[in-house]
Each structure stands twice: as structure tokens, then as C-alpha cells.
Amino acid sequence: MSPRQERSNMTGRTRARIALGIVSAAALVLAASAAARVHAASPIVIGWAHDSTGPMAPFDGPALAAAQIRVKQINAKGGVLGHPLQIQTCDTQGDKPTVSKACADKLIAAGAQILFTTCDVDLAAPAVQEGINKGLLTVAPCIGTDQMGPKRFGAKGKLAFSFGNVAQDEGSAMAQFAWSKGWKTADLATDSVIVYFKNVVQAFKARFTELGGKIVDEETYQDPVFHGNNVQNAVSRINQHQADVVVTSTAGAWNALAPLINGLRTLGNQTPVLNSWAGDGTYWLPKSPAITNYYFVTYANAFGQDPSAAINTLAKQVKAGTGGFITGPAAIDGVVTAIKEAKGSTDGATLAALMEKFHNVPTISGNVSFSPKLHSVFGRAYRIVEINNNTPKELGTITAKVVPTIR
Amino acid sequence: MTVRRLPELLGPAALVLATALLGLAVSVSLQNYFLDTLVKVSIVVALYVFIGNSGVLSFGHIAFVALGVWTAGVLTVPESQKNAIMPGLAHFLLHTNVGNVASLALAAGVGMLFALIVGLPLMRLSGLAAGIATFAVLEIVNNLLRYWQAIGPGLNAFSSVPQTTGIWQAAIGAFICIAVAYAYQRSRFGRQLRAAREDPAAAAAAGISIYGQRLLAFALSGGLAGLAGGIYVHLLPIEVDNVYLDLTFLTLAMLVVGGAGSLLGAVVGALAVSGLDSFLSAAENGVDVFGWHFDLPTGTSVIVVGTLMAVVLILRPSGLSGGRELSLPRRRPRVPDLPKVRAPT
Numbered sequence: 001m002s003p004r005q006e007r008s009n010m011t012g013r014t015r016a017r018i019a020l021g022i023v024s025a026a027a028l029v030l031a032a033s034a035a036a037r038v039h040a041a042s043p044i045v046i047g048w049a050h051d052s053t054g055p056m057a058p059f060d061g062p063a064l065a066a067a068q069i070r071v072k073q074i075n076a077k078g079g080v081l082g083h084p085l086q087i088q089t090c091d092t093q094g095d096k097p098t099v100s101k102a103c104a105d106k107l108i109a110a111g112a113q114i115l116f117t118t119c120d121v122d123l124a125a126p127a128v129q130e131g132i133n134k135g136l137l138t139v140a141p142c143i144g145t146d147q148m149g150p151k152r153f154g155a156k157g158k159l160a161f162s163f164g165n166v167a168q169d170e171g172s173a174m175a176q177f178a179w180s181k182g183w184k185t186a187d188l189a190t191d192s193v194i195v196y197f198k199n200v201v202q203a204f205k206a207r208f209t210e211l212g213g214k215i216v217d218e219e220t221y222q223d224p225v226f227h228g229n230n231v232q233n234a235v236s237r238i239n240q241h242q243a244d245v246v247v248t249s250t251a252g253a254w255n256a257l258a259p260l261i262n263g264l265r266t267l268g269n270q271t272p273v274l275n276s277w278a279g280d281g282t283y284w285l286p287k288s289p290a291i292t293n294y295y296f297v298t299y300a301n302a303f304g305q306d307p308s309a310a311i312n313t314l315a316k317q318v319k320a321g322t323g324g325f326i327t328g329p330a331a332i333d334g335v336v337t338a339i340k341e342a343k344g345s346t347d348g349a350t351l352a353a354l355m356e357k358f359h360n361v362p363t364i365s366g367n368v369s370f371s372p373k374l375h376s377v378f379g380r381a382y383r384i385v386e387i388n389n390n391t392p393k394e395l396g397t398i399t400a401k402v403v404p405t406i407r
Numbered sequence: 408m409t410v411r412r413l414p415e416l417l418g419p420a421a422l423v424l425a426t427a428l429l430g431l432a433v434s435v436s437l438q439n440y441f442l443d444t445l446v447k448v449s450i451v452v453a454l455y456v457f458i459g460n461s462g463v464l465s466f467g468h469i470a471f472v473a474l475g476v477w478t479a480g481v482l483t484v485p486e487s488q489k490n491a492i493m494p495g496l497a498h499f500l501l502h503t504n505v506g507n508v509a510s511l512a513l514a515a516g517v518g519m520l521f522a523l524i525v526g527l528p529l530m531r532l533s534g535l536a537a538g539i540a541t542f543a544v545l546e547i548v549n550n551l552l553r554y555w556q557a558i559g560p561g562l563n564a565f566s567s568v569p570q571t572t573g574i575w576q577a578a579i580g581a582f583i584c585i586a587v588a589y590a591y592q593r594s595r596f597g598r599q600l601r602a603a604r605e606d607p608a609a610a611a612a613a614g615i616s617i618y619g620q621r622l623l624a625f626a627l628s629g630g631l632a633g634l635a636g637g638i639y640v641h642l643l644p645i646e647v648d649n650v651y652l653d654l655t656f657l658t659l660a661m662l663v664v665g666g667a668g669s670l671l672g673a674v675v676g677a678l679a680v681s682g683l684d685s686f687l688s689a690a691e692n693g694v695d696v697f698g699w700h701f702d703l704p705t706g707t708s709v710i711v712v713g714t715l716m717a718v719v720l721i722l723r724p725s726g727l728s729g730g731r732e733l734s735l736p737r738r739r740p741r742v743p744d745l746p747k748v749r750a751p752t
Contacts, residue, residue, distance in 0.1 A: 052705055053705055053706065090692050091691060091692055091705060093688060093691060093692075093705065093708075096688070097564075097643050097644065097645050097649060098439050098440060098442075098443040098643065098685075098688075099688055099692075101439050101643050102436045102437070102439040102440060102688075102689065102692075103436075103692065105434075105435045105436035105438075105439065106434075106436035106692065109434060109435060109436055121564075121566075122562070122563050122564035122566070122644075122646055123564070125564045125566040125644035126564075126643045126644050128566075129566060129567075129570070129643075129644060147491055151488075151491045152488060152491045152492065152566060152567070153488070153566065153567060154485060154487065154488055154567055192554070192556075192561060192562065193562050194562065194563075195563060222553070222554075222562070226562060226648055227549075227553075227648065227651065227652070
């Protein structure tokens with residue numbers, strides 16, 4: 001090999017080494033920066049399949065907005081064990097089953113580690129089933145039945161929870177309130193469109209009769225939003241059975257509540273009407289005739305009269321329609337507690353096992369407890385609100401002393 | 408069956424096959440829309456068997472779909488969860504469970520039997536009266552399923568039904584509907600009914616029992632609609648409100664947009680309208696197609712689908728297919744050369 005050739009080969013080898021060095025260094029820098037990015041940002045992703053246009057929109061919207069504020073607050077304090085929380089949303093467009101299921105799949109594919117759903121178990125079912133089938137902790141902020149769990153979804157239902165009050169607890173609190181008002185007889189008007197409505201009235205009946213009350217009449221009806229057409233029939237029949245209170249559980253947004261109350265008033269029947277959280281809010285009140293002698297229990301006072309200043313501030317920020325908005329941040333609080341107890345794990349089974357053991361875990365909505373049987377909240381302090389002449393007024397709080405068995 | 412007529416069957420089947428294959432190629436999330444579309448094909452073909460061949464409008468066929476949903480749903484929810492979903496269920500339904508295929512067969516059977524029973528009085532009617540009477544059937548069935556909790560879940564969703572409807576089962580369901588529709592329309596009975604559609608007086612004069620033929624088509628299409636309902640409830644948790652007015656008008660629109668006079672029209676209409684609706688629904692939540700990102704405002708799908716359906720019907724009143732089937736071009740027999748005749752001289 002001539003010196004010239006040797007020099008030339010040397011130069012080639014050197015160039016190759018330099019190039020290799022540069023490439024290696026660049027790769028190292030890239031890898032390091034990628035690792036840093038993952039470490040710094042690796043967020044805990046909550047996928048939220050919510051309804052922005054359909055029957056659940058008045059409940060989902062404020063809960064989501066309040067949860068987003070809560071997430072910002074948590075992230076401002078360093079996140080959860082150093083990981084920021086992130087909410088990704090998908091609109092179920094009126095809870096169409098196909099869109100709801102597609103939303104769940106889309107969110108899971110986008111990296112959601114925990115799935116949040118809309119606030120009715122039947123409308124949420126397509127998303128819930130996708131979530132639990134994929135092994136994710138699946139949470140509804142405000143489903144108010146014992147159905148978010150194994151009872152409705154079988155063995156995989158162990159992964160399903162709700163931060164809504166279980167209907168048995170809520171109906172029981174309503175019965176206690178009615179009894180404390182001195183109401184000894186009740187007409188029951190059951191809206192049969194969803195399980196929550198039915199269970200609240202069943203629980204009221206169980207607890208009210210246990211306290212010594214008497215049920216005078218029981219009627220059922222369904223909401224016009226779900227093509228129901230018989231609320232006026234129920235009004236006529238209720239009016240034939242005088243009682244101290246008419247008890248129902250129905251949503252103002254679903255167009256049967258105002259006809260029910262005003263139907264009775266039109267007939268000259270001024271009996272108090274008592275409702276659950278579903279009947280919260282003033283958004284559904286007709287201008288004329290104004291709603292009178294109407295009571296409901298709820299999660300939080302959305303009208304700035306709540307005993308908690310933090311809740312009043314949040315209600316104003318999210319322009320809350322009902323007290324249910326508080327279940328959004330409460331669910332975030334609960335999930336954060338579970339993740340911390342799991343030392344950062346977001347594995348569905350691990351989180352579910354920890355949440356089943358929740359006993360008086362503090363959240364912005366008050367203390368929350370679950371049990372292996374009840375994956376929805378019991379023992380919360382309900383706010384009691386009275387509406388007269390379309391004006392809401394807080395009457396205080398009440399906590400159910402027992403959770404009755406309804407079947 | 409002549410070879411020339413084969414595309415009448417293979418064309419719609421190929422469209423369904425292409426939809427199924429495309430559905431397998433997309434993401435899990437988007438696949439849901441393809442599954443929904445395939446179920447809609449089955450429903451619209453079921454509608455076509457009666458409406459297309461008889462020319463009588465029916466607003467009641469979704470009642471048979473609802474009965475299929477109910478049959479397959481009630482009989483396949485695991486017994487341990489029936490109490491949670493259907494607390495008032497009658498004893499024998501509470502303790503009766505069947506497998507996937509049996510539930511689909513029963514769904515079809517119940518749909519067919521019910522259509523046969525209600526068809527006995529209704530098929531004597533024609534025109535608007537028949538349409539309104541079938542609408543009454545829809546109302547009655549909906550109210551029974553909605554309020555009578557001894558037989559089902561009322562308005563509760565059929566959750567926990569085994570989700571056995573994947574792309575292939577949905578496609579096979581559509582194939583079955585298409586094959587039955589084809590076999591029927593090529594049969595003596597289908598021809599007689601179409602003859603009655605074109606000229607009832609002439610058909611009756613030729614000895615065709617218009618009532619009998621309509622009843623046969625009504626029962627057959629009720630069976631296919633029931634099958635489609637069974638497939639639907641095995642796809643995802645639905646409730647009785649999902650198989651009511653919206654689905655009635657949407658599927659009728661699909662049939663009319665595609666062209667009510669042909670099997671091809673039924674399939675094309677279902678694929679076109681459902682495909683467009685699905686794409687827009689997905690796009691309302693943001694979707695990527697070939698590198699393009701679509702993110703449309705909420706409510707776009709309702710406006711665009713409605714507008715396009717109106718435009719199609721203005722431009723092509725007989726639907727996208729023009730009421731025609733696919734067929735091979737007719738081969739003209741060659742005319743033999745005439746022997747040259749020498750002019751007499």
C-alpha cells in the first residue's frame with residue numbers, strides 16, 4: 001500500500017469515525033431528550049365520553065367543566081406524584097350508542113388510562129362496556145344507581161364506579177326530610193325512563209313506610225324527551241288521591257317535571273312536590289305559572305347558597321345548572337386518591353380494588369365511601385332546596401341514616 | 408338463474424364485502440361505524456323486500472327490528488344480570504337463555520311470525536291507509552316494549568348481551584338478507600307481487616292474489632328485519648328508543664335515496680347515507696383520512712345528511728340506482744348473412 005493510499009484510507013476511516021461519533025451523539029441527545037420529555041410530561045390521561053347535545057348535556061357539561069378546573073388546580077401543585085393529569089374528551093352526540101362506543105375506543109386508543117362516562121347507566125352502557133372490557137377503571141361522575149358495578153356489568157363490573165349518590169341513599173334522605181316536615185302521607189309518581197328515577201322513589205317508599213309514613217297512591221309516567229306521553233294521565237290520577245307530599249324523581253330538562261307540578265297546580269292542588277337531584281336547577285322553570293311549593297335534595301347548591309365557599313366559587317366559574325357539577329371534580333379527587341394509594345399505578349384492577357375500600361375519603365363534594373356491593377356513593381350530606389315563585393332557597397343539609405334495601 | 412342476472416346478486420354482495428374489508432382496515436373506533444352501516448344494510452334490505460316489491464309504504468318495519476332486538480336481548484343477557492336490567496321480568500324469561508345463533512334464529516322467527524299475524528288484517532289495505540296502519544303497529548310494539556316490564560327491560564339498555572356481532576357476523580347477516588331478497592324477487596312470488604305493484608287490476612285479472620303475495624312479502628321482510636334486530640343487539644347495548652322513530656325515518660330515507668325499486672338501490676342507499684352519516688359523526692369528534700384531518704362542528708351530520716338527501720331526490724327522484732339492478736349487457740344474437748339473391752335479369 002503506497003503512503004498516499006494509506007493516507008487516503010486513514011482519512012476515510014477518520015471521517016467514518018467522526019460521522020459515527022456525530023450520529024451516536026445525536027442519537028444520545030435525542031434519546032435523552034425523549035426520555036426527559038416522557039419523564040417530564042408523561043401525563044395520566046383521563047378519557048371522558050360526554051354528551052354535549054343530548055339529554056345528559058345539562059349534567060355532563062358542568063361536571064366536565066368543573067373537573068377541568070380541578071385538574072388545572074392539581075397540575076399547578078405538581079400533578080399526581082409528579083405526573084400531570086390530562087382530560088381528553090369525545091362527544092357522544094346525544095348518547096348515540098354507536099358514537100358512544102366509538103368514543104370509548106377512540107379515547108382508549110389515544111392513551112386514556114381511566115375512562116369517564118356520561119351520567120346515566122343505560123346511555124353510558126356502550127362506553128362502560130368498552131372501558132371495562134379493556135381493563136380500564138371506568139368512572140361515571142354522577143350515575144345515581146347501584147348499577148355501576150358488578151350488579152349490572154357482571155364480573156368485569158368490578159372496574160365500574162360512580163361518584164353519584166346511590167339512589168337508595170338519596171331516596172332515604174328524601175324520606176327523612178319529608179318525615180321531618182311532618183308529612184305523613186305521600187303520593188308516588190315514578191318516572192320509569194331510567195333506573196335511577198325508579199330506584200329513588202322505591203327507596204323513598206321503603207324508608208318512608210319504615211318511619212311510619214303511608215303511601216296513598218303510586219303512578220308512573222315517562223318523559224317527552226324519550227317519547228313518553230302520559231304525564232298528564234299521572235297528574236289526573238294523583239290529584240284524586242290527596243296526600244301531604246307528591247314524591248317523584250325526574251329531570252327538569254326532560255320536560256315532564258314542569259307539566260307535572262303545574263298540572264297539579266292548575267287543578268287547584270297545592271300539595272308540596274319533592275324531587276331528587278334530577279329536579280335540581282332553575283333552567284327548566286316555566287316563566288308562567290311560576291313553580292311553587294317545590295323541594296329537592298342535591299349534591300351542592302348551584303345558586304351561591306352552599307355552606308362551602310369553594311363550591312360556591314366553582315359553581316359560579318362553571319355556570320352550574322345543577323349541583324351535580326360537583327361530581328366532576330369529586331370524581332377527579334377520588335381517582336387521584338386511588339392513584340396515589342396505588343403508588344402511581346393506573347392499572348384498572350388495582351385502582352378498583354383500592355376504591356372498593358374507600359371509607360370517608362375526602363373530596364370537594366364531601367366524604368365518599370364505597371363498598372364491594374355499592375360502587376356508588378352513600379353517606380353524603382344532601383343540600384335541601386325549596387323553590388317558591390321560581391326562587392330557590394337553601395333549607396340546610398340532611399344525611400341518610402340508613403341505606404334501605406329496595407329489592 | 409341465468410348468468411346474465413348474477414350481478415343482481417353479486418353486485419350488492421360485493422359492495423357489502425368491500426365495506427366489511429374496509430371496516431377491517433380502519434381503527435377499532437372507526438370500525439364501529441362500519442358495523443353500524445352493515446346492520447343498516449340488513450334493515451334496509453328487509454324494508455326493500457316488502458316496500459320495493461309491493462310498492463306499499465310501511466312505517467312499521469322497525470317494530471319487527473325492535474322485536475328482534477327484544478328476542479335476542481332477553482334470551483342472551485346472562486341470568487345473573489337479568490334482575491339488574493329487567494327487574495320485573497316474568498319467571499320463564501328470567502330463566503331462559505339461548506346461544507348466539509339460536510337467539511338470531513329466534514329473532515328472525517319472532518319477527519316473521521308477528522309480521523304474519525299483523526299482516527293478516529293489514530295487507531288488505533293499500534296506499535296511505537296501509538302506511539298509517541303499519542305506523543300504528545310500530546306505536547303498539549314500541550309502547551308494549553317500553554312500558555310492559557314483565558317481558559323486558561322497558562327503556563333500560565340491553566347491556567351485557569354477548570357482543571358477538573363483529574364485522575363478519577354483520578356482513579354475513581347482510582349477505583343472508585341480500586340472498587333472501589334476491590331469491591324472493593327472482594321467484595314466481597316476487598314476480599307476481601311486482602306485477603301487482605305495476606298494475607293491480609291487470610295482476611288480479613291474471614289470477615294473482617295481491618293480498619296473499621303482499622302477506623308473504625310482509626312476513627318474509629318481517630323475518631329479515633327481526634334478524635337484523637338480533638344482530639344489532641349483539642353489537643352494542645341499545646334500548647327500545649333506539650329502534651323507533653329516528654331509525655324508521657332514517658332507513659326509509661336510505662331506501663328512497665338508493666332507489667326503492669331495486670335490491671341494488673336498497674344496498675347503495677344504506678351504504679351511501681349510513682356511510683356519509685358515519686363519516687360526519689366521526690368527523691365531529693375529529694378524524695384523519697389519508698393524512699387530512701377533519702374536525703367539524705357538532706350537529707354538522709344532521710344538516711349535511713338532510714341536505715344531501717334532498718339534493719339527491721331532486722336530481723334523481725328514483726334514487727341513486729334509478730331503480731335498476733346490475734346486469735351483464737344483453738348479447739345481441741348475430742343476424743346471419745342473408746343469401747345473396749341475384750336479381751332476376
